[in-house]
Amino acid sequence: MNRSGAWTITIVFGVIILIPSLLGFAMKFGELITLTKNVSDSGGFAITPVVNYLLASLGFFCLLMWAALNGMFRDLEQPKYNMLENERELDRNV
Amino acid sequence: MATLTIPKTQSVYTHEELVDEKIIKWYFAAALTFLTTSMLAGLLVSLQLIRHNPFAGIELFSPGRWRMVHTNAVAYGFLANGFLGCLHWAIPRLTLQPVLDRRLSWFIFAAWQAVVGATAAGILLGEAQGLEWGETPVWVDPVAQLGLMLVALNFGTPIARMKGPMYVTLWYFMAAFIWTPLTYAMGNFIPEYFVSGTSAGAVGGLFIHDLVGLFVTPLGWGLMYYFVPILIKKPIWSHGLSLVGFWGLAFFYPLQGIHHFLYTPIPMFLQYGAVVSTIAVELVVTTVIINFFGSIWGNWSIVRTNLPVRYFYTGMVFYFLTCLQCSFQVTLTFQKIIHFSDWVVGHAHMVMFGVFSMWIMGMMIYLFPRLLKREWASQSLLEWHFWLSTVGLAVMAGDLILLGLFQGWSWAALEPWDASTEFSVPFWAIRAIAGLAMFGGLIALITNIFKTLKAASANA
Numbered sequence: 001m002n003r004s005g006a007w008t009i010t011i012v013f014g015v016i017i018l019i020p021s022l023l024g025f026a027m028k029f030g031e032l033i034t035l036t037k038n039v040s041d042s043g044g045f046a047i048t049p050v051v052n053y054l055l056a057s058l059g060f061f062c063l064l065m066w067a068a069l070n071g072m073f074r075d076l077e078q079p080k081y082n083m084l085e086n087e088r089e090l091d092r093n094v
Numbered sequence: 095m096a097t098l099t100i101p102k103t104q105s106v107y108t109h110e111e112l113v114d115e116k117i118i119k120w121y122f123a124a125a126l127t128f129l130t131t132s133m134l135a136g137l138l139v140s141l142q143l144i145r146h147n148p149f150a151g152i153e154l155f156s157p158g159r160w161r162m163v164h165t166n167a168v169a170y171g172f173l174a175n176g177f178l179g180c181l182h183w184a185i186p187r188l189t190l191q192p193v194l195d196r197r198l199s200w201f202i203f204a205a206w207q208a209v210v211g212a213t214a215a216g217i218l219l220g221e222a223q224g225l226e227w228g229e230t231p232v233w234v235d236p237v238a239q240l241g242l243m244l245v246a247l248n249f250g251t252p253i254a255r256m257k258g259p260m261y262v263t264l265w266y267f268m269a270a271f272i273w274t275p276l277t278y279a280m281g282n283f284i285p286e287y288f289v290s291g292t293s294a295g296a297v298g299g300l301f302i303h304d305l306v307g308l309f310v311t312p313l314g315w316g317l318m319y320y321f322v323p324i325l326i327k328k329p330i331w332s333h334g335l336s337l338v339g340f341w342g343l344a345f346f347y348p349l350q351g352i353h354h355f356l357y358t359p360i361p362m363f364l365q366y367g368a369v370v371s372t373i374a375v376e377l378v379v380t381t382v383i384i385n386f387f388g389s390i391w392g393n394w395s396i397v398r399t400n401l402p403v404r405y406f407y408t409g410m411v412f413y414f415l416t417c418l419q420c421s422f423q424v425t426l427t428f429q430k431i432i433h434f435s436d437w438v439v440g441h442a443h444m445v446m447f448g449v450f451s452m453w454i455m456g457m458m459i460y461l462f463p464r465l466l467k468r469e470w471a472s473q474s475l476l477e478w479h480f481w482l483s484t485v486g487l488a489v490m491a492g493d494l495i496l497l498g499l500f501q502g503w504s505w506a507a508l509e510p511w512d513a514s515t516e517f518s519v520p521f522w523a524i525r526a527i528a529g530l531a532m533f534g535g536l537i538a539l540i541t542n543i544f545k546t547l548k549a550a551s552a553n554a
């Protein structure tokens with residue numbers, strides 16, 4: 001498998017995963033907003049875990065952005081070769 | 095892929111300066127001690143279920159308590175110790191940086207054994223905390239919490255000191271070091287001191303879920319991304335795809351805890367949310383599996399010749415099976431039948447033993463000869479260990495999963511409860527026999543270690 005093949009697979013899977021999950025998420029988020037508007041018990045209850053989740057995800061989102069801006073994903077496949085090369089270096093004298 | 099320019103990231107440290115081999119041996123010894131304890135506890139409980147408990151009536155041997163010893167010793171005593179041992183090998187070699195402080199490593203080692211030992215003693219003396227998977231007595235919780243934070247500090251430092259793009263393993267490890275202390279704090283302190291009722295139930299569900307997905311899973315997969323390429327001498331098929339798996343876990347996993355509590359008074363709204371994001375995670379899991387099978391494609395004979403690789407890929411097959419099972423389990427239709435049945439117990443053994451224990455065994459089998467500077471004393475004992483474990487687990491899981499369906503259907507048909515415990519006994523007997531086989535596998539491994547040690551010292 002060459003690089004462009006790996007890329008195609010990555011993008012295809014990215015799309016397969018992201019589209020349904022983003023749609024589902026948007027739908028559920030809409031429901032949450034309507035729920036909390038009718039100030040019922042269950043609306044208030046639901047907002048705690050969801051806000052929790054959004055805060056935690058915000059942290060990860062910042063990390064993702066930081067990593068991207070710092071070139072962590074620039075040469076996407078390089079780390080896997082470096083890793084094996086380091087292993088060979090370390091085991092040279094064994 | 096012909097012209098590769100690998101920038102030299104030469105280590106200024108040698109392997110000996112990076113890796114504390116002694117502590118790894120001690121972690122593995124502790125892990126195997128607790129696994130032995132846990133399996134004996136499991137066997138005791140399985141004898142109780144077939145009404146042959148040899149210690150009936152003795153409070154200290156109460157099966158209710160030994161069941162908690164079984165699960166706690168396996169999670170915190172075996173899996174955690176096994177992982178910590180492997181991390182002491184993998185992290186310094188991946189980052190080319192030693193851990194923050196070797197004395198801190200030893201302090202953590204001692205503290206962790208004290209935590210697990212005190213947990214077992216506390217549970218046996220009737221001091222368990224009333225939280226699933228958080229049975230650690232309340233007076234042990236703060237120590238365990240501190241220990242987890244020190245682990246994050248000791249291993250987080252080399253990762254933070256590393257320069258350049260990170261390999262996927264380190265992404266997983268870094269996340270696990272952040273998630274595990276947070277998960278532990280959430281599960282052990284919030285329902286105990288801050289919330290109650292359904293809210294506490296929801297937090298408890300998130301805790302047991304996150305313990306599997308944000309502690310065991312990232313460490314397990316992180317280690318596979320490290321050891322598999324080394325052993326098959328080929329890089330992972332696609333590093334990009336592996337990062338999709340990592341970020342997918344980070345974003346989709348935390349919302350699913352409530353899938354353990356479908357049909358409870360938790361608002362249906364949240365239950366549906368958990369179902370949807372669980373299905374999203376199944377897709378992420380598939381990318382990870384595809385990546386590993388893509389890496390070994392065309393090279394399958396290595397599974398026959400290389401035992402650690404065989405353990406790793408057997409674990410991955412079980413991983414795929416458990417996740418496939420999950421995507422059924424998470425639907426309300428299935429929950430109606432299987433909830434509270436032995437299906438769940440079958441599932442739990444398939445994932446905890448079939449996947450993560452298999453991986454730890456594979457890593458131990460690779461690392462022991464390197465740590466002891468000596469080949470394994472007996473190849474046939476190694477093979478016995480593998481086959482007794484694999485066949486024993488497959489029989490146990492298949493038996494319990496099938497039994498779970500029969501129990502669920504019996505309850506759905508409103509048959510009396512006693513009827514279901516009656517027809518379960520033969521299935522439970524098969525589980526006890528399968529458990530004996532798995533235990534036999536462990537004995538084969540331990541015998542082999544002693545033989546190897548003896549040969550090593552004879553040669554020294």
Ligand code: HEM
Pocket residue numbers: 132133134136137139140143161164165168438439442443446447451525526528529530532533
């Ligand atoms: C000698 C082998 C083993 C035997 C005989 C055995 C037996 C048992 C029994 C009788 C239970 C209680 C089930 C119930 O409440 O009805 C149990 C629960 C459990 N065991 Fe084991 N076990 C063995 C090995 C293991 C290993 C090696 C692991 C993990 C690596 C493990 C993980 C678990 C888990 C996670 C549960 C809790 C299941 C739940 O709550 O749904 N077991 N086991």
Ligand SMILES: [Fe+2]
Pocket residue numbers: 302303304350351353354
């Ligand atoms: Fe879960």
